[in-house]
Amino acid sequence: MAMLIHGVAIFLVFLHRIVFTRSPMIRWIVFLLLTGCMAAQTGSPPTQNQNTPQGQAAEQTSAAPEATTATAGGFPFDPFPEFSAIMVGSVMPGDDREAHIYRSGHLLRTQGTEGFVYYLTDLTSFQTYAINSLGCTSDSHVYFRAFPFSSNRPKRKIERVKTGTESVDGHMCQVEEVTVSGGDLTMPMRLKFWEAEDLHGFPIKVQVLKGNGRNIIQYKDVVLGPPDPTLFMRPKLCKGGLPHREDQAPAKKKRAHPATKSR
């Protein structure tokens, strides 16, 4: 405290000498610089260690009920860059259609709704390639069946809260509520994940916590491990950064040898 008073006193003496002894131009420059510095200091965010109301609020938030545990970290699908599964449903409410889904690193292969076309979505560029008997076309959007894999993007913030355990289709699951916010999202998205303990935490059910709650995606016949790499090759005609293949016919669907398989 004494040091602070001493510093302020020196600052005032210095300011007085400048204001009353230097030329008007120098006075103005010094004044503007000092004002700018003080404004910047005032606008800087408080640190969490400060004993401020904000700091107290943060402590209160972390004091959650016993059943819920807040965890930081990535998206629940992040630990599973290689898998095959059958997805049931989509973001569309009441959807109960089944479709094959395969992931190999940043590439996600999903099936078109009529089965005549398949989509390769690049989860880093978010470009989608649609391949059917006529050839390949692309779009700079994610195919809707690639949701929620496309949810984890640069500058987005992910908050995970464990809410308990439940059984889904015979799998004991850890249930988590996940909020994705920031970055390019105009509003946060809230999702609920059921992560199967016998599948190393692979989410076998995802629900959108919005509206009537009928937007549910389930994953069954999950096979953890690399899918057949030919599933991710594209015809030559298809432009973009995907693996090449000589012919233009869509790849056959092959399943990987199960490392771990769900029911």
Added chain:
Amino acid sequence: MKLKSLAIIMLLVLGCGAAFAQGSYSFGFLSSSGVNEYCNYEAFTTGGHGNFYLQGYDVLTACPYSPVPGAAINGFAINVPISAFAPIHGKGFVYSDQIYDAYYGSWTQLQWTVLTKSAPTALRFGNYAWAGYVGFFGYEFLGNFGFLTTTLPGQANSKPTLKTTINTTAIHNLRTSHHPQK
């Protein structure tokens, strides 16, 4: 002098007529392979300077269990550059479509937006004539795309009919949601 004035007036009338010309269109949606046709179809008129406006309906009369006969659409002329990497490019229209809420009969929080040509294109690669995008969580996803046809669903010679272009829910689910079983 009179002939000259008449010619000028005629030119003005024709010019204005062309500028405000209205077009009326009805197209069925074919799948991306061109093999099947969806049960809904677009019926719209265009107007305004340079046919800038589009208004009409996404007609659902041929779609099973649809609670309403159609969903309102409205949009504007657009020129999609090749660099956009969209399934369609060049001159066309973009419109917002109430089909999700109309077909579900409730507020779905989903938005369907369509890029469409104003004429069918030949069924060949890179020549798609419509593309639909799903709006969800304030984010846009590719939903579907394909070709257009003047043969509307259910008409003679129409192709095998699929569900709607939004390809939403299985029919038995829709039946349950609109006609709940007790």
